[in-house]
Amino acid sequence: MIRTVEPSPHVSAPVLAAYSYCEAVTGTQARNFAYGIRLLPTPKRRAMSALYAFSRRVDDIGDGDLEPATKSTRLAETRALLARVREGEVAEDDTDPVAVALTHASRAFPVPLTGLDELIDGVEMDLRGETYETWDDLRTYCRCVAGAIGRLSVGVFGTRPGARGVERAAEYADTLGLALQLTNILRDVREDAENGRTYLPADDLAKFGCSAGFASPTPPPGSDFAGLVHFEVRRARALFAEGYRLLPMLDRRSGACVAAMAGIYRRLLDRIERDPEAVLRGRVSLPGREKAYVAARGLSGLDARTVSRVSRQTVRRHP
Ligand SMILES: CC(C)=CCC/C(C)=C/CC/C(C)=C/COP(=O)(O)OP(=O)(O)O
Numbered sequence: 364m365i366r367t368v369e370p371s372p373h374v375s376a377p378v379l380a381a382y383s384y385c386e387a388v389t390g391t392q393a394r395n396f397a398y399g400i401r402l403l404p405t406p407k408r409r410a411m412s413a414l415y416a417f418s419r420r421v422d423d424i425g426d427g428d429l430e431p432a433t434k435s436t437r438l439a440e441t442r443a444l445l446a447r448v449r450e451g452e453v454a455e456d457d458t459d460p461v462a463v464a465l466t467h468a469s470r471a472f473p474v475p476l477t478g479l480d481e482l483i484d485g486v487e488m489d490l491r492g493e494t495y496e497t498w499d500d501l502r503t504y505c506r507c508v509a510g511a512i513g514r515l516s517v518g519v520f521g522t523r524p525g526a527r528g529v530e531r532a533a534e535y536a537d538t539l540g541l542a543l544q545l546t547n548i549l550r551d552v553r554e555d556a557e558n559g560r561t562y563l564p565a566d567d568l569a570k571f572g573c574s575a576g577f578a579s580p581t582p583p584p585g586s587d588f589a590g591l592v593h594f595e596v597r598r599a600r601a602l603f604a605e606g607y608r609l610l611p612m613l614d615r616r617s618g619a620c621v622a623a624m625a626g627i628y629r630r631l632l633d634r635i636e637r638d639p640e641a642v643l644r645g646r647v648s649l650p651g652r653e654k655a656y657v658a659a660r661g662l663s664g665l666d667a668r669t670v671s672r673v674s675r676q677t678v679r680r681h682p
Contacts, residue, residue, distance in 0.1 A: 374409075374467070377455045381463035382409040385416035388461075392419055394648070395631075398658040399623035403616055410468035410519045411620075416461045417445075418482055418512060425486035426558075434490055442483050449476050474518035478511035485511075489560065496565050498598070504562070505544040506537060513540030517609070520617035532612050539606025539625060545599040546628045549592060549635050552577050552642050567591060580644050592639035599632055622661035627654050 374382070389397050389412040400411045424437045444462055447453050453466045469476055485507030495501035513536030522529040548555070548562045555562060556577040568574045571591035575583040582588030603625060610618050627649060634647050641647050649657075 375455055378463060378467045381455075381460035381467070382412065384460035385409070385412040385464045388412070388416040388419055395627045395654065396624055398627060398654050399620040399661075402619045402623060402658060402662055406471060407519050407617065407620075409464070410472050410474070411516065413461065413464035413468040414474070414479075414512070414515055414519070417465050417479060420461060421479070421482050421486055425489050431490055435487070438483055438487060438490070442480065445476065445479050445483070468519070472519045472521075474515045476515075478515040481507040481511040492559070494561050494565060495563075498564050498567070501562060501564050502541060505541045509540035509544035509547075510537035511540070513537050513606075516621075520613050520620070522612045523614050526612040528608075529612050532609055535606050535609035535612075537606075538602055539609060539621070542599050542602035542606050543625070543628050545595060545602065546632050546635075549595055549599070550631055550642055550647050553580070553644075554646065563591070563595065567594060570594075577643055582640060582643065588643075589639040592635060592642070596632055596636045603629060603632075616662075619658075619661035623658040626657040626661060630657065 386409065389400055393400065393415055396415065400408055400415065403411060421438070421441055424434055424441065427434070429437065444453075444459070448462055448466050448469060451466065451470075453459070453462045455463060455467075457463050465476075468474065485504055488504055488507070493504070495504060514533045517532050517536040522532050552563070561568075561576060563573075565574070568591070571588065571594070572586035573583050573588060573591050575586070577583070607625070610621060613621060630649055630653065631647060634649075635642055
């Protein structure tokens with residue numbers, strides 16, 4: 364059996380501890396994305412965990428119970444921290460493990476850290492309570508909160524030697540981020556409505572008689588809710604199809620990571636398409652076993668021992 368051994372450059376003890384913290388955050392909180400991230404070789408897995416932990420912090424500020432003014436202050440502080448990371452001002456023994464890990468990751472990989480500023484921009488749009496008239500408007504928001512993460516991820520993955528069209532890799536990653544985010548918006552339509560947020564474009568809501576919103580377990584009276592959901596599902600599928608052009612540009616394990624992330628979300632989309640009103644009754648999710656299956660399938664080109672290790676770990680952490 365031929366096994367590929369990934370080089371693992373020396374990492375100091377404080378940086379290792381910082382990465383361990385980020386991996387623990389990813390393992391416990393990334394209910395869907397952890398399955399893909401776990402498929403990467405160690406240096407890339409650590410870097411993706413650092414990106415995830417930073418993004419999680421930004422998201423948690425936006426979604427938490429703090430007063431809006433306090434959220435704004437916390438976001439401004441996080442932006443200032445990001446500037447320190449970018450300037451290389453965070454020491455290895457800094458008390459913030461996410462900043463330490465992100466600093467190390469951004470030196471090891473060519474990640475465009477401005478993407479994390481865009482993520483903060485997106486969460487600030489949430490704080491301002493912005494709504495979106497058209498898909499073009501919503502796409503701008505989705506590019507900030509998800510497209511940017513796709514572009515950062517490609518910096519970690521790199522592209523396969525000899526792959527064609529790699530100058531478009533970041534563009535496809537961005538589009539895949541949009542596909543994931545639109546799926547996420549459909550899945551969370553009820554929860555967001557309860558928190559006073561509407562993401563779906565107002566012109567789509569009007570077209571399907573859904574302008575009254577979704578803060579109840581049944582569709583707005585007289586609306587064509589299923590029609591709205593199917594319309595957005597088609598839009599998300601087109602984005603997935605375009606974003607999947609990234610896959611042939613990636614090495615095998617990065618490709619497996621992206622296939623797992625996207626595959627899990629595509630299955631969520633299938634469920635939503637089959638039963639649109641399910642998103643009004645609660646959160647649509649896949650059982651841990653199904654997510655592990657999707658991840659293992661992405662890995663099927665790899666050796667059997669890696670496949671079974673990944674399956675065991677993912678089922679244990681996300682039953
Ligand atoms: C190329 C590439 C890797 C593209 C993907 C980029 C990416 C990971 C975008 C994140 C978008 C998204 C739906 C976040 C939701 O996180 P959440 O914590 O709310 O998700 P969850 O509730 O499903 O766990």
